[in-house]
Amino acid sequence: MRICRVFTLLAWVAVLLGSGRTVGAQAQEPSRIGVIEQAQAEKVKTLHPYPVSTGERIMNKVEDITVNGGLHWHPFFENAYRGGGFALGAGYMHHVSSYNLLDVRGSYSIRNYKRAEVEFMAPRMFHRRGKLSLLGGYREATQVGFYGIGTDTDKDDRANYAFDLWYGSAMMTVQPTRRFLTLRGGFELAEWNTKPGEGTAPSVDEVYTPATLPGLDSRITYLHSQGTLGFDWRTAEDYTRRGGFYGVTFHDYTDSDDVFGFQKVDYELIQHFPILRETWAISLRGLIETTWLKGDQEIPYFMLPSLGGGSNLRGYSSWRFRDRNSLLLQGEWRILVNRYMDTAFFYDAGKVTRLTADLDLDGLKHDFGFGVRFHTPISTPLRIDLAKSPEGLAIVFSNSAAF
Amino acid sequence: MSRSRFPRLPRRAWLPLLVVVACVALGSTASTQRQRFYRDDPISREPDSQDASATALHDIKSIYEMTYNLFVTADHKPSGERAKNINTIDEVPDSNWFTNRIGTTPITPEQMTRGANVGAPPDPSKWILTREKTAGVHPGFTARDAKGETWFLQFDPPYYDEGATGAVAVASRMFWALGYNQVELFLSTFDPKKVEFDPKATIRRPSGKRTRFDRDDMNAILDRVAKKPDGTYRVVAGRLLPGKVLGGYLFQGTRPDDPNDVVPHEHRRDLRALRVFGAWTNLTDLKAANTLDTLVSENGRMVVKHYLQDVGSTFGMCNELYEWDLSYEHFYQGDTTRKRFFSFGFALSPWQTIPYKEYYPSVGKFEGDEFDPKKWKPQTPTTAYMEARGDDAFWAARRIAAFSDELIRAAVKAGQFTDPKAEKYLGDVLIKRRDKILALYLTAINPIVNPRLDASGLTFENAAIAAGVAKGQPTYRASWMLFDNTTGATKPLSTTDSQTTTMAAPAGLPTAPGSYVQVDISADLAAFPTWKQPVKTYFRRTAQGWQLVGLERLPETVPAAQTLQGES
Numbered sequence: 001m002r003i004c005r006v007f008t009l010l011a012w013v014a015v016l017l018g019s020g021r022t023v024g025a026q027a028q029e030p031s032r033i034g035v036i037e038q039a040q041a042e043k044v045k046t047l048h049p050y051p052v053s054t055g056e057r058i059m060n061k062v063e064d065i066t067v068n069g070g071l072h073w074h075p076f077f078e079n080a081y082r083g084g085g086f087a088l089g090a091g092y093m094h095h096v097s098s099y100n101l102l103d104v105r106g107s108y109s110i111r112n113y114k115r116a117e118v119e120f121m122a123p124r125m126f127h128r129r130g131k132l133s134l135l136g137g138y139r140e141a142t143q144v145g146f147y148g149i150g151t152d153t154d155k156d157d158r159a160n161y162a163f164d165l166w167y168g169s170a171m172m173t174v175q176p177t178r179r180f181l182t183l184r185g186g187f188e189l190a191e192w193n194t195k196p197g198e199g200t201a202p203s204v205d206e207v208y209t210p211a212t213l214p215g216l217d218s219r220i221t222y223l224h225s226q227g228t229l230g231f232d233w234r235t236a237e238d239y240t241r242r243g244g245f246y247g248v249t250f251h252d253y254t255d256s257d258d259v260f261g262f263q264k265v266d267y268e269l270i271q272h273f274p275i276l277r278e279t280w281a282i283s284l285r286g287l288i289e290t291t292w293l294k295g296d297q298e299i300p301y302f303m304l305p306s307l308g309g310g311s312n313l314r315g316y317s318s319w320r321f322r323d324r325n326s327l328l329l330q331g332e333w334r335i336l337v338n339r340y341m342d343t344a345f346f347y348d349a350g351k352v353t354r355l356t357a358d359l360d361l362d363g364l365k366h367d368f369g370f371g372v373r374f375h376t377p378i379s380t381p382l383r384i385d386l387a388k389s390p391e392g393l394a395i396v397f398s399n400s401a402a403f
Numbered sequence: 404m405s406r407s408r409f410p411r412l413p414r415r416a417w418l419p420l421l422v423v424v425a426c427v428a429l430g431s432t433a434s435t436q437r438q439r440f441y442r443d444d445p446i447s448r449e450p451d452s453q454d455a456s457a458t459a460l461h462d463i464k465s466i467y468e469m470t471y472n473l474f475v476t477a478d479h480k481p482s483g484e485r486a487k488n489i490n491t492i493d494e495v496p497d498s499n500w501f502t503n504r505i506g507t508t509p510i511t512p513e514q515m516t517r518g519a520n521v522g523a524p525p526d527p528s529k530w531i532l533t534r535e536k537t538a539g540v541h542p543g544f545t546a547r548d549a550k551g552e553t554w555f556l557q558f559d560p561p562y563y564d565e566g567a568t569g570a571v572a573v574a575s576r577m578f579w580a581l582g583y584n585q586v587e588l589f590l591s592t593f594d595p596k597k598v599e600f601d602p603k604a605t606i607r608r609p610s611g612k613r614t615r616f617d618r619d620d621m622n623a624i625l626d627r628v629a630k631k632p633d634g635t636y637r638v639v640a641g642r643l644l645p646g647k648v649l650g651g652y653l654f655q656g657t658r659p660d661d662p663n664d665v666v667p668h669e670h671r672r673d674l675r676a677l678r679v680f681g682a683w684t685n686l687t688d689l690k691a692a693n694t695l696d697t698l699v700s701e702n703g704r705m706v707v708k709h710y711l712q713d714v715g716s717t718f719g720m721c722n723e724l725y726e727w728d729l730s731y732e733h734f735y736q737g738d739t740t741r742k743r744f745f746s747f748g749f750a751l752s753p754w755q756t757i758p759y760k761e762y763y764p765s766v767g768k769f770e771g772d773e774f775d776p777k778k779w780k781p782q783t784p785t786t787a788y789m790e791a792r793g794d795d796a797f798w799a800a801r802r803i804a805a806f807s808d809e810l811i812r813a814a815v816k817a818g819q820f821t822d823p824k825a826e827k828y829l830g831d832v833l834i835k836r837r838d839k840i841l842a843l844y845l846t847a848i849n850p851i852v853n854p855r856l857d858a859s860g861l862t863f864e865n866a867a868i869a870a871g872v873a874k875g876q877p878t879y880r881a882s883w884m885l886f887d888n889t890t891g892a893t894k895p896l897s898t899t900d901s902q903t904t905t906m907a908a909p910a911g912l913p914t915a916p917g918s919y920v921q922v923d924i925s926a927d928l929a930a931f932p933t934w935k936q937p938v939k940t941y942f943r944r945t946a947q948g949w950q951l952v953g954l955e956r957l958p959e960t961v962p963a964a965q966t967l968q969g970e971s
Contacts, residue, residue, distance in 0.1 A: 029438070029442050030438070031441045031442055031443040032441040032443050032444050032446045032490070033443055033446060033450050035441070036449065036450055036452075036665065037450055037452040039665045040451075040452045040453045040662050040663050040665055041453065041662075043663075043664075044453055046659075047457060047659065047660050048660065049459060049461065049659065049660055050658075050659055050660070055467075056464075056471075059464065059466055059467040059470065060464040060466075060467055062466065063464045063465065063466040063467070066466075068607055068611055069608065069609040069610055070611030095608075095610030095611070095612075097610070098608035098609070098612065098614050099608060099609055099610070101609075127619060127622070128619075128623055128626075178626065242725070276751075276755050276756075277725075277727040277755050278725055278727065279743075279748045279755050280748055335743065335747050335748040336743065336748060337740055337744045338735055338736070338739065338740045338743070340735065343744065343747070345747075377723070
């Protein structure tokens with residue numbers, strides 16, 4: 001009974017307290033500042049560092065490598081030789097000094113083409129005016145197409161040859177004014193060893209003889225020296241929407257046996273015309289390759305200028321046309337889709353001739369097509385071109401610009 | 404049998420106990436019921452009540468942020484919610500993010516030209532290089548001047564002679580006046596002949612290692628910048644900020660290690676308003692790397708101060724010369740990508756045809772005739788940009804309205820452009836763009852501002868008419884109500900109309916201190932039907948008279964379609 005009274009009393013006290021608290025609340029009315037401070041005090045209990053997701057961590061690593069360097073392992077998609085099909089490979093780069101680096105890399109293609117090489121690059125010589133490349137390696141191609149000499153060959157006349165190649169080269173590029181004017185020169189020692197071809201087409205040695213096809217089943221050691229004089233005002237070599245490149249390259253191939261020595265001169269002209277604030281660009285390229293014999297020496301069939309493949313006559317098979325001289329004319333109407341993607345309509349035309357006097361616009365082989373390119377401001381990591389020629393459709397996957 | 408520490412209650416004792424519990428609970432409820440206005444409303448400063456010493460450096464990398472914003476934030480659906488860092492009268496209180504300056508405090512042309520600068524300029528008679536500049540697209544160094552003070556030096560690219568340095572100098576003054584924390588910036592001179600190299604100066608090499616920074620490294624940078632005929636270079640020098648550097652801030656969420664950062668950044672009006680200020684100045688590069696948090700001591704407590712650090716991507720300054728689409732498209736947009744892909748580029752976007760009738764390298768591609776503030780876009784969308792609503796834009800536009808022609812030209816003067824035509828042109832364009840922003844955002848919603856209630860009645864102003872961007876004589880209507888601050892209940896009193904911005908108060912207004920009235924003010928003008936939506940104002944009776952304690956220009960939440968993003 002006493003307990004009950006006590007609680008009854010407590011109840012009345014509580015009622016009074018309750019109303020008293022209301023009165024007190026008015027006296028100690030909460031404030032806006034107090035509410036914010038309370039939220040800040042609550043947050044103290046849950047403080048933690050910035051959370052970093054896996055995707056963010058990976059992209060940050062990529063950015064670190066891109067901006068700060070330090071990349072070692074890298075993908076390598078370059079084929080041993082044109083026409084080898086999709087190639088996959090990897091490389092390992094190691095800086096031997098602040099700028100100079102060594103890159104060991106290799107690739108293997110679906111047609112069993114192999115490439116392994118090591119390159120030393122010194123990109124910052126002569127107070128940033130010169131670049132040096134020392135390259136050595138081995139390449140092997142199993143089924144390179146040969147369709148005969150000249151433009152009027154038949155695609156059904158394809159024969160295959162194979163080769164392995166050991167090479168070592170030194171190439172220096174100098175830009176005396178650090179821009180525009182480009183001088184390039186170098187030497188290469190290369191040992192070509194041609195062999196019977198693999199694949200579905202017959203091997204060249206089944207179709208030709210050394211008498212009918214100079215260089216068949218040969219082992220040739222070349223000292224290849226070359227020099228380029230060029231004027232380059234493109235924004236970047238592998239992706240640009242304006243500017244141009246005009247260059248002449250002289251090659252001398254000296255055969256150690258004095259049998260297959262020759263000389264070659266390439267004339268190249270590239271011009272990009274931006275239209276309507278680079279919404280479009282008309283890109284044009286002309287390339288003439290001419291060769292000269294050294295006395296009574298011959299040019300082996302596999303060293304002849306050629307057309308056909310993913311960066312010249314795109315609607316034709318790689319190495320489709322070969323002869324002593326070649327003429328290539330290309331035009332692209334490039335369309336800006338967004339900052340990372342272009343499309344393009346293109347037209348290629350070209351011919352190969354025995355005589356330089358025949359390098360005219362008669363009898364050109366041609367193709368046309370449409371392509372999609374994914375690019376950065378300076379490079380074209382993926383180019384997909386669909387080309388149509390009288391010989392059919394061809395699809396090109398490449399990790400560089402057409403020109 | 405277990406024994407409890409508490410005595411067992413007899414059954415009849417339960418009833419009184421329940422009464423006790425209920426009364427305590429009721430008392431608690433009554434004391435915590437949320438009031439609409441607190442005694443300190445409207446606040447003028449956000450508090451920083453907690454010590455933020457535990458904050459740590461966190462670098463927000465640009466590629467991830469850009470990718471996230473282009474492909475995730477771009478699909479963000481605006482919440483339509485009102486900004487959460489505003490006070491009850493729809494204003495942004497001062498904070499470590501923002502300080503009310505123009506529009507609140509008179510600013511003289513001299514103050515505008517000086518901007519955030521309080522200290523002495525650098526002494527360029529000697530520069531001691533300590534490090535290369537890594538942030539931003541324009542090259543530079545970190546260096547000590549002849550007085551030993553550390554500065555961040557930035558040069559002009561050759562194609563924007565005086566442009567990059569001028570832009571950051573001018574924009575910094577403007578954003579300082581707008582209320583953002585800015586770095587002290589001075590235009591100065593860099594003479595390579597007067598350069599020394601700190602023995603500890605290093606530069607990061609492609610190998611990833613840092614090695615000695617030498618003259619050839621300096622020359623490599625100088626090769627890429629605009630040189631004056633006398634062999635010196637124009638630089639903009641930014642003073643080293645005080646405090647510990649914590650990295651940039653994001654335009655969404657909060658700093659998880661800063662206890663005082665409790666308002667998600669996308670709901671900060673000062674960050675949402677960058678959609679409008681950005682459009683005006685063409686501040687396209689809104690990213691964390693252009694912001695900076697520092698840990699500083701304030702009133703004996705360590706707190707985070709937030710800087711809008713790099714405002715150099717303004718006016719016509721692009722990342723490179725042929726970047727025509729900047730401010731018209733994000734770096735990636737699905738709609739324009741599809742449009743150009745399927746039309747082979749023939750479906751033109753505005754940036755492809757807009758004429759630049761005058762062009763100065765020191766200004767770049769910046770114009771005011773074709774400018775449409777609604778369509779302006781930064782390089783990448785940010786969540787704060789997407790969350791902006793009409794009342795945020797109105798607030799921003801009022802600040803821009805406070806920039807007179809004279810003040811704009813005073814800010815431009817800070818660019819120290821050699822060509823007077825360029826200086827004039829930049830000022831002209833900013834004036835044109837200002838006027839377009841005012842015409843759009845001051846008229847888009849009910850523009851009634853500065854309501855006051857006193858013995859003579861209710862007075863207010865019409866910001867759109869005051870700015871000259873709306874013509875005509877609206878009819879104003881005020882709906883008067885008693886307002887219960889505890890329950891939010893209202894009791895209609897009267898409705899009054901006026902052809903002017905003054906109207907008499909109705910009879911029956913309470914006189915007891917602590918009482919409230921709500922006055923909904925609308926304006927009727929045929930050209931602006933949205934003005935019929937009233938601005939809700941709230942006044943509290945105090946011993947001194949009526950005090951404005953509340954102003955709502957738009958509801959707490961608006962449909963996403965009515966946000967700036969939805970309307971663009």
